Amino acid sequence: ALGSWQQLQKFDLTHHLFPLTAMWLNNDPDGIRAAYIVQALSNTDERVASDKPITPMFLFAVLLWGPISGRARQLMDEEQMSGVQALVAAGAELMAIQCQRIAVPKRFSLPMREVIQMQPRFENRKGKRAQSLLAHRRFRAAYDLYELRTLLGEVPQEALDWWTEAQANSAVQPAQEPARQPRKRRRKRRTKTKD
Template sequence: MKSKFIDAVKQSVKSLFYPQKIDETKISKHAIEIIKVLKKNNYEAYIVGGAIRDILMNKNPKDFDIATDATPEQIKLLFRRSRIIGRRFKLVHVMDGRGIIEVSTFRAKPHNKEVMRNGVTKDNEYGTLKEDAERRDFTCNSIYYNPLTKVLIDLYGGVKDIRAKKLAMIGDPKKRFDEDSVRILRAIRFSAKLNLTIDKNILEAIESKKSQLQSIPYSRLFDEIMKLFLTGHALQSFDLFKRFNLSKYYFPSFESKNPKAQSFLLKGLSDTDDRVRANKSVNPGFLLAVFLWSDVKKLWEERNKTSINTTVALHDAIDLVLAKQSKVFPIQKRVGVTMSEIWRLQPRFSKLHPKRIYRLLGHPRFRAAYDFMLLRDHHEEIEFGLGKWWTNFIVADEHTKSILVKNIKLK
């Protein structure tokens, strides 16, 4: 894209082109170097989307995306450590050490619509910066910045909306949701993550279009829903999830009126947010185990009355809950296995016999199951002192461990 095109765009769309004070200490040096290389080879290139949005909101961006008029093949020729990826739309990952910068070619709306099996319209069609900006979903994600010229390009008032703390959509929300219903969940996620008020036009469109989410393949929905709860704003997402009555589609257990069940769920969400803020790993299997625990616990208590022992009762309860959940919103098999193991290990924390203690300690899911047990301990679901004993045992050296095992006596 040459300077003549920029001038034409200025005149035709009355866009906002102006120098903008950006805290460049928050911009990836790797991203700047990529833009320098593209510019040196006579290509236009801009940092776009979430990174610029976050900087304007005084946040520290984690990911940097670059948009350019160079094609994926042209980009790859310029960077030795790069690879072309993507089926829906080809883009390039440019690597530097362990970091990856995503570089994409300006996109345009496809002239011939081709819907893939996952329900998404294939749009592997290149365009201009103006067309690229138009096809992005929210105004706050359609801001372009060139760190070399210090010029910011904002065609749809994203800066103004960020300052007003408003989440607004480019174009008619109903039409944009028809193009891709997953944008409904993205609207909820960005509102929760960025503390932005959802524009009333989007609110109306969500209410009228949310049933379309049921036609989206579960695999794609699962990933998007997990982003709601595993990226540091789980509590806010939970509130919005219930506000838009999405629980009935995915997790009916959210609607439980049991105060203890609600408290357990909210504590699990809060702990997950704390882990994200502390840059600790988060596990979707653990969080889903929290989501469905009230159902498992209720059935476990019922089965305990007729089963030969509590472990068998728990296993029956788990199988029934997972079977029921699969009819509402199936959970990926690998995640379901993690959930099941976390639950099945719970009775073993009460069996404080030397061999069983060390066997449990060596289990691959021990840490997740231990964290889950502490959550239960916080809600007085297990024997008093059990959580403290295990915590002391885990941090102890081998000599102290042996003493703790020999002197097992819960208070």
């Protein structure tokens, strides 16, 4: 993953394929944003080396988090939207722009937006809401993004430590994706014949 990203940058293709991310990275005087991307891609390479599953959904979430969260902050200021509403609107708006460059199937874009929209839920660490988040089927991907956000200075280390410990101590198992049932074949209509 990291090698591919470096090749995209070497041949100046990031602004063609990921224009929103490229603009976000251009406004990075101290290199924190670039370090965030590099760490996420290095983590992905480690997962591949360990034969752990990976999904493009998570990579899209990482690459688009910065632009989406920035647009969400604008919407919160301009439109007085709540944090979640702003993330929903920003995610839809910027994913439409991204899809003009790279076709992202809904099986990746919808879960990606879900992981991004889960980020504000990490702020509430009390009671049933925390347990509900721990039990969410996309918790692990959302947690990994939350962990990466510490590199951007968006998440206090103390909060990340709390979620890490809660995850380790939780008896709650994340919900599994429902098994897909094969579709039933539609019967062909018989055409009436005129006799």
